[in-house]
Amino acid sequence: MRAVTGLWRWRHNPLRRTTDLVEAWVALVAAVVLCVAVPVAGWAAGSSAHQSLQRAARAQQQGRLETAAQVLRPAPAPHGAAEASDQAAEQRFRRAVVARWTAPDGTSRTGTVTASRGSATPGDTFPLWTDRDGRPVPAPLARDTARAHALVVGLTVTLLAGLGVEVVRRLVMRRLRFRRYARLDRAWASVGPDWGRTGTGS
Template identity: 80%
Template sequence: MRAVTGLWRWRHNPLRRTTDLVEAWVAALALCLAVPAAGWAAGSAAQHSLQRAVHAQQQGRAETTARVLRPAPTAPSAAASSDRAAEQRFRRAVVARWTAPDGTSRTGTVTTSRAASAPGDAFSLWTDRDGRPVAAPLARGTARAHAVLVGLMTAVLAGAGVELVRRLVVRRLRCRRYARLDRAWAEVGPDWGRTGAGS
């Protein structure tokens, strides 16, 4: 942002040096071209990778309907855990029966997000090819949102990197300018105020 204001400030300034204008143009072009390009490239790569993962998960997982047989027994030590108690408020462990992708009937303990799970209630369950319960595959919209976040974060980091490099270069140039000014001052400074020194 300072590069853009720098360009505006240096437009008609009689004290403008060529290096000031070049510095402002380089920073403005880097911010306007490199930063969006870096964000787009990172977001596109993340989108491609995540959509491949979504496709692989959808191919390897199947949704089926499970029926609750009974609530799952809880161990006394697990019931005492505060983390487990907080988890049980949102997810309940039940013993359920479902059909695997190969058509066989399976029974096991699974968790469900239903508040109340009475015997006979049906709920949706995702399984792998062997019929074991797994998490639901990542949704395409969620993958797209993650890719957009990756692109935005990359653009922000690239912008911060450009600004950091710009500040380091400007600091280095300023130090060189001050050193040149000190040398010039050292050459003419001692003659000031002397009689017959040509001043």
């Protein structure tokens, strides 16, 4: 609104400078871009991310199968300080156990997997995701999670695009301001030495 008011005010003003008109146009264009182009860019990025993530979620759900695994015993502790530190951090929520599960082809498999602390006692069962060959894999991406990630992408692009527009606007305004100051300095240098003398301008 200020940009439109500025353009209207400077249309026929005899004191209007070129930089004043350019500043008003820059402000108007920036306002239009912020209100129209930036939301469209965020929506496009979010929609694209949503479609990609949904395809990935469907592919993972088709290629991964859920089965029940039974805990046989706790897994051996890792060797090394770094591994022990990582294991200690992970054990706050999950524990490594040796478990047995049934592969999609009906064969029995045994291996080291992670289970929640509440399902890490020998004899407990817990859900386990495997690929078509029976190897343990992470759980497939949930569609709600994919939707949330796409929303974050859209909001991030919107914020970054808006920030970029504002940065460009400020840089242009700064450049115009410097040019105006340079013109004022040149004008003052031409009339300053004679300022206040009798007959100046006659």
